[in-house]
Amino acid sequence: MISDETLENVGKKRTRRFEYTAKYKTLEQKISYDTQIPLTDENPIDEIISHIYVTNKVLPLFYKDIADAFHRFVDEETWKYETEIGDAIINAFLCGADSTDDPPYVREFPELTNTKPSEALQFADQFQFIMRNSSPERLKIIIAWERKMEDxxxxxxRARDFELDRMYRKCEQAVNASITKDDRVIPESGQHLSCLNEQIREISNNYAQQIHILTSRQRKFYRNMIKSLYEHDEFPAEAEITLSDDTTPVKRSLSTVSSFDTTKTQSNLSLDESFTIYLGAQLKTMHNARLLTSPSLTDLCRPPVFFEDDVCATRRLQMNLTLYSRSLISLIPKAKEDIHRETNDNGDDNDESLLPVGSLYVTRHSNLSSVQVIYHLVVDKSLEDDEISSRHPCINGLRNAIRLSAKCGVTTFTIPLLLVGKAKEHMTPNWCMKRAELIFKCVKGFMMEACSGSSTAGGGPPTATTHFNVNFVLPEDLQKIIYAEILELFPTIFHMVPSVVM
Known part of the structure; x- marks a missing residue:
């Protein structure tokens, strides 16, 4: 019979003291450190060893000896921890213990042994099969449905934004009307403003419910369509009928393209430079880096408006083919960006919650133009005004995003170089250069750290090294001299691959 004390300890971490005496001839040093067993991904063993060096003021002479001893200590304690749990559960089973005394995961195991794969895994396999084996005609229908649901x-x-803007204007007019010329507030205006605020809340809640219902309906329809193609090799009847009745091709006029070319020609501050870089001192890895400007990070998630329908369909097909691959593309915007723009047929819903500065929450997307993963970095207003150091929580958030990218097969990520969306008056060339140098150096170190591990993403065997494509995005309304100085700064931090002269 497994004891209550053991049940409480099953699956929980426990603290163990590491004690070791390092000796060299007549010199010795005693080390002690409390650590939790088992270790977690958030606290790698190399970081703990570095912390031991600092807290115990270890002499460099004993670094390797203490590191080897701590590795052995962790292996031994982890083995004891797992053995104790396994023995306790086996003994409880052999003694005929009541199943109600077992840990939750033990009670659930018999129910899961014969179940089918999860719905998410089934859909991923079905979707990849359809994208790779369907005829061009069927792929066109699938993409047409995606565009229809997007519209x-x-x-x-748009209807929600129009209604809310109209109510905000009414509130503004009511506030202006409630104040007299001598800055006195009319008492009767308070009730009217309360009614307007209540209407705004009702409109917001109403449209939020409509968006949720439409999202659920579109996702269910889309997944049923993929399932029908996979299992029956045909579209559902309602899919073909509805699409043929409602869908009309949308053509872009040539004036739209010409206006875009005119705008692009007038812009003198555009920047798009690509580099090939080396990382590492002994075992070097090669990566691609890119410096570019953009009005907003959200613009990188949407297709350009001047693309023809066939071009948009081609880009959409390419996105679908790579949706479940090991070459995913990510973006690191501020957490306040609006991501509820379209139905996310393959990805996840987002639940907003309060998180501390520097935290990341990750969302997966199937409906964006060129991004599948978004790392939402939680920031505050001080990030745009104050100078920061490498110990700032947002810098640690970037580190976590890069580590997670290497672990999950996200090979391309886009970072706002200055950690701001738009340029402001206080962003002088000196301020921008300090911020850019900090981000360059931190990202370089984080990439080197991530390349020391291997990818555990699905779709193939673990890779020994990771190849990154990193995009550094700058606001396009900065001073022109700042772009030139940042271009000169880049080769001083990153080791460039020599150009081949023909």
């Missing part, structure tokens, strides 16, 4: 969601979003 439905955007129409609802």
């Amino acid at each position: 439905e969601m955007l129409s609802l979003i």
Whole structure:
């Protein structure tokens, strides 16, 4: 019978003291450190060893000896921990213990042994099969449905924004009307403003419910369509009928393209430079880096408006083919960006919650133009005004994003170089250069750290090294001299691959 004390300890970490005496001839040093067993991914063993060096003021002479001893200590304690749990559960089973006394995961195991794979895994396999084996005609229908659902969601979003803007204008007019010329507030205006605020809340809640219902309906329809193609090799009847009745091709006029070319020609501050870089001192790894400007990070998630329908369909097909691959593309915007723009047929819903500065929450997307993963970095207003150091929580958030990218097969990530969306008056060339140098050096170190491990993402065997494509994005309304100085700064931090002269 497994004891209550053991049940409480099953699956929980426990603290163990590491004690060791390092000796060299007549010199010795005693080391002690409390650590939790088992270790977690958030606290790698190399970081703990470095912390031991600092807290115990270890002499460099004993670094290797203490590191080897701590590795052996962790292996031994982890083995004891797992053995104790396994023995306790086996003894309880042999003694005929009541199943109600077992840990939750033990009670759930018999129910899961014969179940089918999860719905998410089934859909991923089905979706990849359809994308790789369907005829061009069927792929066109699938993409047409995606665009139709996108238009439905955007129409609802526009209606919501129109209603809210109208109510905000009413509130502004009511506030102005409630104040007399001598700055006295009219008492009767308070009730009117309360009614307007209540209407705004009702409109917001109403549209939030409509968006949720439309998202659920579109996702269910889309997944059923993929499932029908996979299992029955045909579209559902309602899919073909509805699409043929409602879908009309949307053509872009040539004036749109010409206007874009004019705007692009007028812009003198555009920047798009690519580099090939080496990382590492002995075992070097090669990566691609890119410096570019953009009005907003969200613009990188949407297709350009001047693309023809066939071009958009081609880009969409390419996105679908790489959706479940090991070459995913990510973006690191501020956490306050609006991601509820379209139905996310393959990805996850986002639940907003309060998180401390520097935290990351990750969302997966199937509906964006060129991004599948978004690392939402939680920031505060001080990030845009104050000078920061490498110990700032947001810098640690970047580190976590890069480590997670290496672990999960995300090979391309886009970072706002200055950690701001738009340029402001206080962003002098000196301020921008300090911030850019800090981000360059930190990202370089984080990439070197990430390359020391291997990818554990699905779709193939673990890779020994990771190849990154990193995009550094700058606001396009900065001073022109700042772009030139940042271009000169880049080769001083990163080791460039020599150019081949023909």
